[in-house]
Amino acid sequence: xxxxxxxxxxxxxxxxDLSGELDAKTAPDFHRTIEKxxxxxxxxxxxxxxxxxxxxxxxxxxLVFAQxxxxxxxxxxxxxxxxxxxxxxRTAGLDRSIVLSDx
Numbered sequence: 001x002x003x004x005x006x007x008x009x010x011x012x013x014x015x016x017d018l019s020g021e022l023d024a025k026t027a028p029d030f031h032r033t034i035e036k037x038x039x040x041x042x043x044x045x046x047x048x049x050x051x052x053x054x055x056x057x058x059x060x061x062x063l064v065f066a067q068x069x070x071x072x073x074x075x076x077x078x079x080x081x082x083x084x085x086x087x088x089x090r091t092a093g094l095d096r097s098i099v100l101s102d103x
Contacts, residue, residue: 005033013044019051022059030062038069050080
């Protein structure tokens with residue numbers, strides 16, 4: 001399944017909405033969106049993942065890429081990830097630097 005990626009600004013939050021599968025084939029689309037989000041100057045980048053049914057290791061690399069591209073003072077928040085996806089993020093230890101939220 002392809003990945004659908006959209007970018008919007010909601011107040012002081014840059015929102016990246018993902019839907020589909022995040023894997024090696026689709027990660028470049030996410031990376032391009034992260035690069036755009038990094039330039040918006042907001043205090044939070046919210047990655048909405050409720051529509052992501054599968055995330056491969058390339059998805060984890062994408063989240064690390066987001067950490068590298070987005071300024072240190074900006075909070076990265078992953079919202080609505082299904083349990084297998086959030087478990088993968090926690091197992092990799094990314095939940096220590098990325099906020100996981102059920103919202």
